Amino acid sequence: MAETPAPLAAVQVEALVVMKIIKHCSQTFPSTATGALVGMDVDGSLEITNTFPFPVVEVPAESHFDNAAPNPAAAAPRAKANAAYSAEYIRMLREVNTDANNVGWYTSANMGNFVNMNVIENQFYYQSQMNERTVALVHDVSRSAQGSLSLRAFRLSAKFMAAFKENKFTSEDLQKSDMRHPDIFEELPVKLHNSHLITSFIHQLQCPTSNASTELPSSLAALESSPFNKTSTLTPNLDNLSLSIDPFLEKNCDLLLDSIETHNTEVNNYQYYQRVLGREQQKINAWKQKRAQENATRATLNQPLLPEDEWQRLFKLPAEPSRLESMLNTRQVNQYASQVDNFVSSSTGKMFAIKGNLLPNETSN
Amino acid sequence: MAEDSFLHLARPLGPVSVGTAPTTAPLNVVIQPQAIFSVLDHSLRRNADQERVIGTLLGTRSEDGSEVEVRSAFAVGHSEAEDQVEVDMEYHKQMLALHLKANPREVLVGWYATASELNTFSALIQNFYSGQGDGTWPHPAVHLTVSTEAGKDLETRAYISAPVGVTAERAADSAAFIPVPYELRYAEADKSGLESIANAKDAEDRSATITSDIDSLERAVEEVISMIDRVSRYVESVIDEETPASTAMGQFLLNALALAPKVEPADIERDFNNHIQDVLVVSYLANTVRTQMELSTRLATAQLTLGGGEGAATGEGQRNQRGGKGNNQGGRRQERTEEARA
Numbered sequence: 093m094a095e096t097p098a099p100l101a102a103v104q105v106e107a108l109v110v111m112k113i114i115k116h117c118s119q120t121f122p123s124t125a126t127g128a129l130v131g132m133d134v135d136g137s138l139e140i141t142n143t144f145p146f147p148v149v150e151v152p153a154e155s156h157f158d159n160a161a162p163n164p165a166a167a168a169p170r171a172k173a174n175a176a177y178s179a180e181y182i183r184m185l186r187e188v189n190t191d192a193n194n195v196g197w198y199t200s201a202n203m204g205n206f207v208n209m210n211v212i213e214n215q216f217y218y219q220s221q222m223n224e225r226t227v228a229l230v231h232d233v234s235r236s237a238q239g240s241l242s243l244r245a246f247r248l249s250a251k252f253m254a255a256f257k258e259n260k261f262t263s264e265d266l267q268k269s270d271m272r273h274p275d276i277f278e279e280l281p282v283k284l285h286n287s288h289l290i291t292s293f294i295h296q297l298q299c300p301t302s303n304a305s306t307e308l309p310s311s312l313a314a315l316e317s318s319p320f321n322k323t324s325t326l327t328p329n330l331d332n333l334s335l336s337i338d339p340f341l342e343k344n345c346d347l348l349l350d351s352i353e354t355h356n357t358e359v360n361n362y363q364y365y366q367r368v369l370g371r372e373q374q375k376i377n378a379w380k381q382k383r384a385q386e387n388a389t390r391a392t393l394n395q396p397l398l399p400e401d402e403w404q405r406l407f408k409l410p411a412e413p414s415r416l417e418s419m420l421n422t423r424q425v426n427q428y429a430s431q432v433d434n435f436v437s438s439s440t441g442k443m444f445a446i447k448g449n450l451l452p453n454e455t456s457n
Numbered sequence: 458m459a460e461d462s463f464l465h466l467a468r469p470l471g472p473v474s475v476g477t478a479p480t481t482a483p484l485n486v487v488i489q490p491q492a493i494f495s496v497l498d499h500s501l502r503r504n505a506d507q508e509r510v511i512g513t514l515l516g517t518r519s520e521d522g523s524e525v526e527v528r529s530a531f532a533v534g535h536s537e538a539e540d541q542v543e544v545d546m547e548y549h550k551q552m553l554a555l556h557l558k559a560n561p562r563e564v565l566v567g568w569y570a571t572a573s574e575l576n577t578f579s580a581l582i583q584n585f586y587s588g589q590g591d592g593t594w595p596h597p598a599v600h601l602t603v604s605t606e607a608g609k610d611l612e613t614r615a616y617i618s619a620p621v622g623v624t625a626e627r628a629a630d631s632a633a634f635i636p637v638p639y640e641l642r643y644a645e646a647d648k649s650g651l652e653s654i655a656n657a658k659d660a661e662d663r664s665a666t667i668t669s670d671i672d673s674l675e676r677a678v679e680e681v682i683s684m685i686d687r688v689s690r691y692v693e694s695v696i697d698e699e700t701p702a703s704t705a706m707g708q709f710l711l712n713a714l715a716l717a718p719k720v721e722p723a724d725i726e727r728d729f730n731n732h733i734q735d736v737l738v739v740s741y742l743a744n745t746v747r748t749q750m751e752l753s754t755r756l757a758t759a760q761l762t763l764g765g766g767e768g769a770a771t772g773e774g775q776r777n778q779r780g781g782k783g784n785n786q787g788g789r790r791q792e793r794t795e796e797a798r799a
Contacts, residue, residue, distance in 0.1 A: 104664065107654045108494040111647065115491050115528070118646035127559075142498070147558040177558070184552050187545075188510075188532035189502040233646065240673035241649040263757055273754065285664040286657050289497040293611050294658045297641070311705050333677050337732070341739045348746055355750060362757070415757065422750045429747040436740040438674045440733060445678075447729045451722050 100280060101136045103227055103245040107286045109143045110243065113231050116145045117200035121233045126168045126214075128178045129196045130185060133225050138245075139285070140229070141191045143198065144181050146174050167210055169197040170217035194222055198229040203343050204431050206230045207424040209417075212276070215248050216256055227280060235431075238340065245280040252276050261416040273423040335446070337439045344432050351425045358418040368410045376403050486599055486615040486639035487526045490647060492516070492569075493603065493613070499532040500571040500605040509572035511535050511582065513549055514601060515556060515563040525566050525599055526642075531556060533568075535582075542578040550591070565592070567599030573612055575602070580632040583618045600634065615639040 109129065117125045127145035131138060146168040168174050178194065186192035196218060199211060211228060218226040232242035248256070251271055255261065260269070286294070380403060387397050492514060503510040516528040531552050535544040553565060568586045570579065579600070585591075587598035597617035604612040618632040643651060657665035668676070688710065694700045 106498070107657075108491075108498045110650050110654060111491045111494050112529075114647055114650045115489070115644075118644065121646075144556075145559040177555070180551075181555055184548065184555065187548060188499065188534055189504070190532075236649045237646065238670070240668055240670055241653040243667055266757075273751075282667050283664050284653055284657055284667065285662075286654060287497065287501050288663070289501060289605055289611070290494060290654070291658050291663050293493065293497060294655050296611055333674070333681070337736060341736065344743070345739060348743060351750075352746065355753070359753070415754075418754060418757075422754050425747050425750050429743040432740050432743040434670045436736050438670045439736055441671070441674065443729060443733055443736075447725060450718075450720065450725050 099136065100133070100138055100225055100227070100247065102138070102283060103229070103280045104137055104139045104283045104285045105229070105243065106131075106139075106141050107284060107290050109140050110241070110284060112143050112145075113198050113200075113229065113243070114236070114241075117198075117231050117233050121200065122202055124210075125200045127198050128169070128181070128194060129198060129227070129229065130182060130191055130193060131195045132191045132193055133195065138195055138225065138227060138280075139191075140195060140227075142185060144178075144185075146171075146197075147177060167214070169199075169214040194226070196226040196228055198231060201230050201232045203234050203340075203347055204232055204427045205347055205424065206232075207276075207420055207427055209420070211246075212248070212256070212420065215246070216253065219248055219253060220257070229282075234343070238334075238435075243282055245282050246277045247280065249275050249278050256416075259414070261414040261419070262412040263415055264412075266415055266419075271419075273419050273426065276419065276423055333442065335439075335442060337435075340435060341432075344428060344435075348425065348428050351421055351428065354421050355418060355425075358413075358421065361413050362418075365410055365413055372407055372409055376407050379403050379406065484522075484597065484599075484617055484637050485524045486601075486637055487524060487642045488601070488613070488615075488639055489516075489526065489528050490641065490643050490651060492527045492530045493641070495530040495532075496569050496571060496601070496603050497605065497611075499530075500603070502532075503571070508537070509570050509574075511544065511568055511570045513553065513565065513586075514567045514569055514599060515553075515560070516566045517563060518566065518596060522596055525596075527566060527599065527601065528563055529556070529560070530569060537578060542581060544582060544585070546585075566596075567593065567601065569601040569603060571603055571605045573602050573604040573614065575616070575634050577630050579634070580618070581630045583632045583634070584630070587618060599637075601639075613639070 113127070116127055119125070125145065127143055129140045130142045130144075131140040133139070148168060182192045182194060197214060199206060199214070211230075215226075215228045218228070227245045227247055230244045230246060232244075235242040251269065252275060255265065255269060255271060260266075380400070383398060383400055383402070387400070390397055496512065499510050499512055510532060512530050512532040514527050514530050516526045518525050533545055533549045533552070535542065537543075557563065565586075568582060570582075583598060583600055586600075587593055592598060600616040600618065602612075602614045602616070615637050616634040617637055618634050653665060653667060656668075657663055691700065691706075692710070695702045
């Protein structure tokens, strides 16, 4: 972090990588898919040039948090078996002149629900064990189905890394470090990049029939069966004009409710902790008073005093639950909310446009 | 590219031992963009002295074997000299095993080369890929050529092969390549990705940023407007008798126009209001939840700002915290009922 010359400023993703990630993620949708990224770090811009999926291995997640979801695919990037797998794969890639540096991993998400323990632990593993300059690419399958590609790059902030290493997530620690949920991730801008060959390939795809005749068709049937009607290569993508807003909002509400549920559990945990803490504290105070009285009487009787700090042995204060989960949850809710905002802004536009079109007389005023 | 027309000829079959007989059914090849992109990437990364590079194609076969879908590809090192070719078969096998671990549903379907030329070496490699044991036997191996010669169009061709040979010794390095039709097909999910990639095609640095929802909406609207413009220009020029009229085209356009729904203004008004309210309520609720959560976490960790003695601050902070939590829960319950209604 401090010793590296230029911090990572941007992520540049090759077209090949984009397509491979989309393929893998949509194939396994709705369960999570993960894979490794290889590429090169060029002056603070991380160029991701190839990728390969992780096999799903059934291994117990080695988590020092009990509540990590038992999802083998989501935990794959930090599984031991996969470290060997990716090392092997990268060695193979090196033989055919591919950039053979491990630069991170990718995961699929559904409606932005990627802020969870698994992602954090994976990225922590990558940033601490493999290579500090690694990123996590998050491809949101269901948002991409809405019409525009959703691919984002994240890293854990240095502050969070330090805290996570020591597992310092009690409220006292958080006060000290002044860490809040926006401090968990750093988002890096993602840029797509095409090679020359792919550029020319795409140009060719879009005007493949330069020499075909453009005579007018003789009948409706002829028109409908003409090659122009049939070629599906790179038709303009108008999915984002679609008006089906309900499924999206429904799903988002569901996810929000889930988050509220989590939040409730966390709050209850915390309240329970405080109740127990209060009770213990009371007991300790009572004990201390008793001891003080006893000592007072002993002093008058000229007897040796009893030690006053014995309570530390007798009573055990409960451990404070980690605030990490609720912090992540807040971050996740933030993510949902901004997602809804984005969606609302475009869908209200669409709806007003439709109203304006279907009721032209009302908008003419 | 794909405009070539094809005539399917049953390929001659070589001498076959009894057992599974290879089919002669027509074969259609479907290529996914991922595979092509891999091939192009490999072509870029070839050694300077190599004219072409080869690799393995993986994918799926339909049940009756009449359609092969090429889904991915990986590179295999090889070297060609005047009179011999060396393919790193060990590498191919290891890589195949690695690939199948992560993609258990894909099978070996063939191989690619990045030059259009078919020569003796091609036949030799083809025979390896279509052979028994490690090859695709009894299905035909697909050979895909993607020419990547500078200054020329990229040309993709797909072949399958049939064994020919004057004598048994020559059979190993000869094969009759039969062109088969292929099509480039991509899934729904690939669409948005391809579109973003295509955005970069006219940029000087060949790169593009990922657009936000609202930007891509804008682009889509602009695109539709330009298409409508084009059609109306055409219609106008027909009306002005500058371009020849076509009844088929007219019918087509009329059909398209007839798709406009006929609805009562009152219905529209009602639906519109209902929907916009739903949308806005959800947005409002989402943001309320966000604020509440933010508030709750802030309160949990905000004791230091209260000032005063340490003991007092802690006590107060804890009380505050509890108060804040209580409010939160109340607020949340309300929200939940509202959301349920929405």
